[in-house]
Each structure stands twice: as C-alpha cells, then as structure tokens.
Amino acid sequence: MLDCQYLSAAQRTAALLIVACLAACSGLGEQRESPAGISTPGGEVLGSKQPDSSAGEATPRPAAPPRLDPAEGSARNTLLASAVQARTAGDSAGAIALLERAQRIDPDNAELYLELARTHLDAGNAAQARATAERGLLYCRREECAALRALIERAIRAPART
Amino acid sequence: MTRTRRPLLKLGIVLLVLAAVGVAFLDARITGTFSDKMWALPAKVYARPLELFLGAPLRPEELAYELELLGYAPARQALQPGQYARDGARFAIHARGFDFPGDSEPARRIRLTIAQDRVATLADERAAIDLMRLDPLQIGGIYPGHGEDRILLRLEEVPDTLIGGLLAVEDRRFFRHWGFSPFGMARALVSNLRSGRVVAGGSTITQQLVKNYYLTPERTISRKLTELVMAVLLELHYDKEAILESYLNEVYLGQEGPRAIHGFALAAQHYFQMPLEQLGLHQQALLVGMIKGPSLYNPLRHPQRATERRNLVLDEMVEAGVIPREAGMVARAMPLGVSRRERVRDAFPAFLDLVRRQLDEEYRQEDLTTLGLSIFTTFDPLLQRQLERSSRQVMDGLGLDAALETASVVTRVDSGEVVALLGGRQPRYAGFNRALDARRPAGSLFKPAVYLTALAESSRYTLATPLDDTHLSVALPNGTVWEPRNFDRKYHGEVLLHRALAQSHNVATARLGLDLGIERVVSTLRELGVTVDLPSVPALTLGAGEYSPLIMARMYQTIAAGGFRMPLRSIRDIVDARGEPLRRYPLAFDRTLDLRVVHLLHYALRGVVREGTGRGVYAQLPQDFDVAGKTGTTNDNRDSWFAGFSGDLLAVTWIGRDDNGSTGLTGSNGALRVWADFMAASARRPLAYRMPDGIRLHWVDAQSGLLSAEGCPGARLLPFIEGSEPVQKSPCTGSSSPVRDWFQKLFGEG
Numbered sequence: 001m002l003d004c005q006y007l008s009a010a011q012r013t014a015a016l017l018i019v020a021c022l023a024a025c026s027g028l029g030e031q032r033e034s035p036a037g038i039s040t041p042g043g044e045v046l047g048s049k050q051p052d053s054s055a056g057e058a059t060p061r062p063a064a065p066p067r068l069d070p071a072e073g074s075a076r077n078t079l080l081a082s083a084v085q086a087r088t089a090g091d092s093a094g095a096i097a098l099l100e101r102a103q104r105i106d107p108d109n110a111e112l113y114l115e116l117a118r119t120h121l122d123a124g125n126a127a128q129a130r131a132t133a134e135r136g137l138l139y140c141r142r143e144e145c146a147a148l149r150a151l152i153e154r155a156i157r158a159p160a161r162t
Numbered sequence: 163m164t165r166t167r168r169p170l171l172k173l174g175i176v177l178l179v180l181a182a183v184g185v186a187f188l189d190a191r192i193t194g195t196f197s198d199k200m201w202a203l204p205a206k207v208y209a210r211p212l213e214l215f216l217g218a219p220l221r222p223e224e225l226a227y228e229l230e231l232l233g234y235a236p237a238r239q240a241l242q243p244g245q246y247a248r249d250g251a252r253f254a255i256h257a258r259g260f261d262f263p264g265d266s267e268p269a270r271r272i273r274l275t276i277a278q279d280r281v282a283t284l285a286d287e288r289a290a291i292d293l294m295r296l297d298p299l300q301i302g303g304i305y306p307g308h309g310e311d312r313i314l315l316r317l318e319e320v321p322d323t324l325i326g327g328l329l330a331v332e333d334r335r336f337f338r339h340w341g342f343s344p345f346g347m348a349r350a351l352v353s354n355l356r357s358g359r360v361v362a363g364g365s366t367i368t369q370q371l372v373k374n375y376y377l378t379p380e381r382t383i384s385r386k387l388t389e390l391v392m393a394v395l396l397e398l399h400y401d402k403e404a405i406l407e408s409y410l411n412e413v414y415l416g417q418e419g420p421r422a423i424h425g426f427a428l429a430a431q432h433y434f435q436m437p438l439e440q441l442g443l444h445q446q447a448l449l450v451g452m453i454k455g456p457s458l459y460n461p462l463r464h465p466q467r468a469t470e471r472r473n474l475v476l477d478e479m480v481e482a483g484v485i486p487r488e489a490g491m492v493a494r495a496m497p498l499g500v501s502r503r504e505r506v507r508d509a510f511p512a513f514l515d516l517v518r519r520q521l522d523e524e525y526r527q528e529d530l531t532t533l534g535l536s537i538f539t540t541f542d543p544l545l546q547r548q549l550e551r552s553s554r555q556v557m558d559g560l561g562l563d564a565a566l567e568t569a570s571v572v573t574r575v576d577s578g579e580v581v582a583l584l585g586g587r588q589p590r591y592a593g594f595n596r597a598l599d600a601r602r603p604a605g606s607l608f609k610p611a612v613y614l615t616a617l618a619e620s621s622r623y624t625l626a627t628p629l630d631d632t633h634l635s636v637a638l639p640n641g642t643v644w645e646p647r648n649f650d651r652k653y654h655g656e657v658l659l660h661r662a663l664a665q666s667h668n669v670a671t672a673r674l675g676l677d678l679g680i681e682r683v684v685s686t687l688r689e690l691g692v693t694v695d696l697p698s699v700p701a702l703t704l705g706a707g708e709y710s711p712l713i714m715a716r717m718y719q720t721i722a723a724g725g726f727r728m729p730l731r732s733i734r735d736i737v738d739a740r741g742e743p744l745r746r747y748p749l750a751f752d753r754t755l756d757l758r759v760v761h762l763l764h765y766a767l768r769g770v771v772r773e774g775t776g777r778g779v780y781a782q783l784p785q786d787f788d789v790a791g792k793t794g795t796t797n798d799n800r801d802s803w804f805a806g807f808s809g810d811l812l813a814v815t816w817i818g819r820d821d822n823g824s825t826g827l828t829g830s831n832g833a834l835r836v837w838a839d840f841m842a843a844s845a846r847r848p849l850a851y852r853m854p855d856g857i858r859l860h861w862v863d864a865q866s867g868l869l870s871a872e873g874c875p876g877a878r879l880l881p882f883i884e885g886s887e888p889v890q891k892s893p894c895t896g897s898s899s900p901v902r903d904w905f906q907k908l909f910g911e912g
Contacts, residue, residue, distance in 0.1 A: 100749055103576060105293070131726065131751055131753050
C-alpha cells in the first residue's frame with residue numbers, strides 16, 4: 001500500500017487527478033441526510049399527559065418541622081466544617097459557595113449566617129459581613145445572637161477597603 | 163498576428179497555476195480552522211440539582227417525578243447508571259454523577275427511604291451518606307441560528323468497540339489510506355455500474371468530515387473534487403486520531419425540533435440519556451448505523467428499521483473481528499434501549515426567558531452559542547410543577563374563559579432565588595411572558611410601602627394609631643379632583659392603622675400617604691427594590707403605574723426577607739467548557755429598612771390573612787401555619803393580585819386579561835386562591851422570625867388604640883417599637899378573661 005509520508009506533492013497531485021476521475025465515475029457519493037434548516041423557534045412540547053393532582057395522594061399539607069432537626073444537621077455540619085476549612089485556607093469564594101449550599105439545606109440557621117458573615121469579613125467585605133450578621137439576628141437564639149452582635153461591631157469598626 | 167505556438171501546453175500551465183492557487187487556498191482554509199475551537203458549543207442551562215440528605219423534605223412521588231424528568235429508567239434493580247428501582251417509599255438509584263462547579267459527584271448506587279415526607283435513610287453501597295446531589299436537569303440550551311448542538315468528546319472517551327464498529331461500516335481502510343480510498347471507490351463504481359444508479363459511495367471518514375464540515379451538500383463534480391483535495395490536505399496536516407476525533411464530534415445524528423444533534427456524545431445523551439462511555443454494544447451499534455440516515459433509522463420513529471440496521475452493524479462488527487461472535491449474538495437480542503422520557507428541554511420557556519435576559523446583559527450572543535458554557539440556575543422543577551398544577555386547577559375552576567390569564571413568580575425568601583415562574587396559562591409555549599412583561603397597576607400591593615413609611619416614623623405612627631377613613635378629595639395640578647373610594651363604597655371613620663391595612667381601606671391609606679408625602683412613599687418603594695418609573699401622584703398610594711409580577715416579587719422579597727434588599731437571582735454559577743468556574747452569583751443583600759419597622763409591617767400583613775381581605779388562605783393552609791400577604795384589586799376588577807410569603811417561599815400571583823378588560827375578580831377570590839393552593843402544597847416552613855431587639859408587646863384597646871391591659875374587654879396585644887406605645891390609658895386596668903387571638907397563640911402566651 002502507498003504510504004503518504006514518502007510521496008511528493010507532485011505525485012500526490014497526479015494521484016489526485018486519477019482518483020478524481022474514478023470518483024466522478026463512481027457516482028458522486030451516496031446521498032446522506034443533512035441537518036434540517038433553521039426552523040421557527042419553539043420549544044419541545046411535553047407529552048399531553050397531565051399529572052393528575054388528585055391521583056391517589058392525600059392533599060399535601062405543610063407540616064411545621066421542629067425548629068432544630070437533628071437529621072438535616074449532619075449534612076449542614078459537614079458543609080459547615082468544609083467551609084471553615086476553606087476559609088482558614090484563604091479560599092473565601094469556596095467557603096461562601098459551601099455555606100450557600102448549607103443554607104439551602106437549613107435556611108434559618110443562625111450559625112451559618114455567623115460563619116458566612118465571618119467569611120465576608122475575612123475577605124475584606126465588611127458591608128456584606130454586617131448585612132449578613134444582621135440578617136442572622138432574625139434567626140438566632142441566645143449565644144448565637146451575642147456572637148452575631150459582636151461580629152456586627154467588628155464589621156462596623158473594620159477599615160473600609162478601597 | 164502570429165499563431166500561438168503550443169496552445170495546449172500554455173493552457174495546461176495556466177490551469178496548473180490555477181489549480182495550485184486553489185489548493186493553497188483550500189490548504190489555508192483547513193489549517194485556519196481545524197482546531198479545538200472548530201465547534202460551536204451551545205451553552206447548556208441546568209435546573210438546580212436535587213439535594214438528598216437526611217431530613218430533606220421530599221415526597222416519594224416528587225423523587226419519582228424528578229427521576230423521570232432526568233430520564234432515569236425504572237428497573238427491577240439499579241444496575242447501570244441512570245436506572246432506579248422503587249418500592250413505595252424505598253428507592254435504589256444508580257446515580258449518574260456529575261461535575262459540579264467546585265466539586266464533582268461520583269456515579270454511585272444509593273439507597274434511600276422516605277418517611278413522613280422526609281428522607282429517612284440514605285446510604286451508598288458501603289456506608290450512610292450525609293448528603294449528595296443528583297445530576298441536574300438540563301432545561302434548555304442557547305443555540306446558534308443554525309441550531310447545531312453537540313457535546314465535545316475526546317477520543318479517549320469513546321469505547322474501542324464503537325470506533326471499531328464505525329470503521330467496519332464506514333471506512334475499513336481508515337488507518338491505511340491517505341484521505342481517499344481508490345479501492346473503496348472502485349468497489350462503489352462497480353456496484354453503481356451494475357445497478358445503473360448510485361447505490362454506494364466510496365467516501366472515507368476523512369472525506370465525510372470534509373464534506374460535513376466545510377462543504378455544502380450538493381452533489382457536483384467540482385464539489386467532489388474539492389472534497390478530495392481537502393481530504394488529502396487534511397491528512398497531510400493532521401494525524402489519524404485528530405481526524406477521527408473531529409469526525410466523531412461532527413457527524414450528524416438526528417434532529418429535535420430546531421436543534422440538530424451532532425456528534426456521538428450528544429447522540430448518546432439524546433437517545434439513551436447516558437454518557438457515551440456507558441453505552442452497551444447494542445447502543446453503540448445503533449448510533450453507528452444511524453450515520454447512514456438519522457431520520458430514516460430514527461429508533462423513536464422507526465424502531466423496526468432501526469433494529470435491522472443495528473443488527474447489520476453488529477454483523478459487520480463480528481465479521482471485522484471487532485467483537486466476538488457471542489457478544490454480537492447477545493447484542494442482537496437486546497431491545498433498542500432508547501429512552502422514551504418526556505422531552506423536558508425547553509419545556510419551561512418562561513423561566514429560560516428570565517435566564518436569557520440576565521445573560522444578555524453580561525454576555526455576547528456569540529459567546530453564549532459557541533463557548534460551551536454551563537449555566538447553573540435556581541430553577542426547581544418540583545415547585546414549577548406545583549405552580550402549574552395550582553394555576554391550572556384554580557383557573558379551570560374560574561370558568562371556561564380562555565382569555566383570562568395568569569402569571570406567577572416564586573422565590574426563596576432566604577436567598578432571593580427564583581425557583582418557579584409562570585408566564586401564562588400555557589406554560590409549555592413560549593410567548594408573551596406576563597411574569598416579566600405584563601405592565602399592570604399594582605393596586606393595593608403597594609399599600610405596605612405607605613405603611614412602612616408611616617411606621618418608620620415611630621413617634622407619629624404605630625400599629626395602634628387611628629387613621630381617618632372619611633371622604634377625601636384632592637385637587638390635582640391638572641385641575642381635576644381625585645376622590646379615592648373604598649372597595650365597599652363606604653367610609654369607616656376612625657380605623658387603627660394595622661386594621662386599615664388588613665382591611666385594605668383605600669381612603670385611609672391615601673390620606674396617610676398624602677400626610678407623609680408622596681415623595682417619601684416613592685423613596686420607600688425604592689428601598690424595597692422597585693427600580694422602575696414611579697408616578698409621583700396621590701394615586702401612587704393605591705398602586706398607580708405599570709408593574710410586572712417580577713417587579714412586585716422584588717418588592718415583596720425585601721419585605722419577606724425582613725427588610726433586606728436582595729437581587730432576585732436566576733443563575734447561581736457559570737462554568738466554561740473545561741469546567742472552570744467563570745462567574746458566581748453569590749448571595750448578596752443589604753439592609754435598607756429598620757428591622758423593627760419591618761417586624762411591625764409583618765404583624766399587619768399577618769393580620770391581612772388572619773382577619774382581613776386575605777382570610778381565604780386559611781381555607782387551604784393549616785391554622786397554625788403562619789404566613790403573611792396582601793391582596794390587590796384594581797379599578798373595575800381588571801387585575802387580581804396576591805403577594806405573600808411563608809418562612810421559606812414567596813409567591814406573587816396575578817390574574818387579568820391581556821386586553822385589560824374586567825376579570826370580575828378581586829385579589830381575594832382570584833389570585834389568592836392560586837397562591838394558597840400552591841403554598842399549601844409547597845411551603846414547608848411557617849413564618850417564624852425572631853422578634854427583633856427593641857420591640858415590646860402591649861395591650862391596647864382594639865377600638866381606640868389606647869393603652870389597655872390583659873383581660874380588659876376589647877383588648878389586644880400589639881407589638882410596638884420600644885417607647886412608641888400609647889401613653890393614654892383606656893378606662894380598664896385589667897382582669898382575667900383571656901381570649902387569645904392568633905397573635906398570642908403564635909407567641910405561645912396566655
């Protein structure tokens with residue numbers, strides 16, 4: 001078999017011409033489908049089957065969970081621990097991402113607000129630290145409240161970053 | 163004039179020069195484009211991933227729906243990624259895993275049980291897990307005009323058997339020829355001559371790539387020649403692996419509406435809901451077979467034809483020694499294995515519209531359609547489904563009036579994340595997005611701004627301040643006179659402030675707003691996050707102007723969050739094609755209002771649903787589930803509004819007509835019902851903010867607002883900013899006949 005590595009350009013051209021003739025005679029290649037042209041925009045439509053809300057399920061009622069749910073605590077604490085680790089390693093963006101995930105799991109947890117505020121403060125964002133701690137005050141209990149207030153004080157005294 | 167000597171030679175030289183120029187031109191075209199960046203990679207838009215953890219609020223039926231949307235196949239045992247087995251509230255899921263920004267979730271088998279609508283146990287094969295995420299649902303993409311979509315693959319990711327099968331069928335001499343195959347062409351020529359028409363093509367993989375990527379699909383001799391020359395040039399410049407990889411990315415494998423499915427990686431997702439690496443032999447063979455005719459052999463439309471074609475490919479694979487005969491037999495016996503899930507892509511046009519608008523502010527259209535960005539949004543398909551159900555149910559219940567429209571926005575109170583959005587009664591059809599683009603008067607939805615302005619001035623106004631609800635007439639600068647009227651066409655005389663809001667008295671509110679000054683009300687609306695034009699007229703107090711449900715959601719988000727203004731977010735993260743984070747949209751807010759003042763407003767808004775115009779919500783919500791909200795009705799019942807929140811969700815609902823005609827509905831008997839139906843099914847946490855420092859509770863006389871005492875007739879407990887409580891005492895000084903109202907019950911007092 002010919003090896004293209006050792007062919008000169010001239011030889012290639014010659015070969016090309018021969019092959020071109022062959023190609024021309026062999027038909028112009030089989031017809032393959034091409035992508036459809038641009039059509040009007042329009043979403044794919046979900047099947048017309050509509051979920052029947054009355055099908056078998058009892059009317060859902062919001063149940064007020066206990067204020068402190070030990071179950072969701074472990075997921076939250078795992079994330080909180082990773083966030084503290086990220087913050088101490090200087091990765092405040094990573095810490096904030098983890099804390100936001102923790103907050104989605106346990107949204108009314110003052111401890112998370114406190115850590116989030118601390119992270120903002122460490123990152124030099126005193127205004128956000130203060131707002132975060134103030135929002136935490138809406139959820140805090142006892143010593144959590146004191147820690148949040150102390151952080152607000154620190155944020156107020158923190159030198160403004162230019 | 164002499165005759166040109168040797169005309170043929172000269173003509174030949176000219177032609178040669180022209181050919182050389184042509185080849186050089188094609189060469190430049192190839193080397194200029196053939197690279198990593200040769201593909202336009204549309205941005206992919208994802209919903210939020212479902213977080214699974216112990217205690218996660220989740221109903222078995224919701225998990226099943228999420229898995230169905232994600233294209234997980236129900237099976238007796240979850241053996242392969244993308245399968246799940248369900249036994250009532252027990253699930254075994256083989257999660258596919260996913261690379262999230264920041265960290266990745268491995269593919270793994272998990273087991274979980276749900277009890278009392280919460281995840282009760284969660285474990286993988288070795289141990290219990292704290293938390294994990296399912297892969298996120300792709301809810302759309304941002305495609306270029308030509309509609310090409312693909313997922314970029316690397317050659318290493320492609321199973322050897324797939325490559326073997328491809329070459330066995332399409333180009334057996336691929337690793338030996340130099341761009342074209344005289345042998346193949348000769349074979350094609352013979353069969354074409356024999357049958358007298360074009361039945362076979364001798365195109366190599368290289369030629370097909372050139373044809374698909376660089377050339378138009380006409381079949382002319384000059385185009386065929388160009389294809390040949392380019393194929394050889396491509397082989398000259400690039401090695402076989404690079405050419406094969408490009409081919410695997412380029413090849414056209416189907417159509418979904420305006421979207422063209424290109425490349426094997428996307429085809430694997432499209433037909434099987436699986437990554438390419440995980441495809442079985444039978445699935446690989448099907449895709450290889452489809453190259454010949456993606457719609458002819460479409461397994462969804464022509465399963466019989468597709469099966470025959472697949473089996474032919476399997477035979478070729480056996481014959482070429484790619485797979486052992488036994489493996490071929492087994493694969494032949496398999497069903498097609500295509501995923502028949504409902505297509506969810508672009509099923510949520512209203513939410514995608516919101517995402518697009520945010521993206522368009524920050525990115526060029528070209529970047530969005532070519533850079534292969536992954537856009538992680540806040541969209542929650544479970545809440546969206548409930549919003550659509552509640553809206554449909556209530557709207558259908560309102561009668562057979564198809565022109566009556568509705569729109570809703572749902573956000574998370576704590577983060578301002580938009581989780582569900584309804585732009586009209588037909589949620590699947592992209593069209594007028596009323597949630598974003600309707601421009602309607604806000605009606606009484608603006609009243610909280612007036613009351614906030616008043617309560618901020620605690621030396622003058624408290625919840626117990628009597629307001630004057632008697633005839634009011636205001637001469638306007640244009641010479642007309644404005645005379646607001648109450649909905650019941652009556653005047654109520656002296657009404658305590660909290661009650662005036664709960665009962666939505668127009669005249670008392672308008673007078674209060676005028677006393678405070680319209681400019682101050684405007685400035686409160688700004689602090690609440692209303693950034694659009696506001697008319698500085700007295701009627702602003704009753705919602706004059708033009709506002710969308712989204713704008714109202716922004717205003718109520720600030721109130722629901724306790725006085726913290728935060729942008730409504732629809733995007734969490736954007737990641738580039740290599741998985742590198744490009745942009746984060748972190749939670750950010752600022753406090754614009756006094757927490758104590760907002761607390762007082764919350765009291766009044768809770769009064770709306772406990773004893774005012776919004777009482778209807780407790781027809782659906784349990785009595786002990788605390789929420790707050792406000793009804794809105796505009797002139798001639800053109801708009802029916804409700805905005806309200808629990809501890810976790812805020813929803814704003816509007817009902818009206820596009821032609822601005824009357825709906826015959828008030829906020830209470832229209833939008834409120836959608837809101838209450840949705841919240842009863844979706845809200846998990848009642849409103850339960852801690853009472854801020856500096857708030858004191860006092861007994862006042864419910865009629866006069868004067869200081870009273872526990873046990874006095876007509877006394878009720880109200881919160882006051884410290885020092886602002888009334889000094890004047892009502893005649894009673896206390897006894898013990900405790901009648902606890904909703905407020906005391908919530909406080910657990912008495």
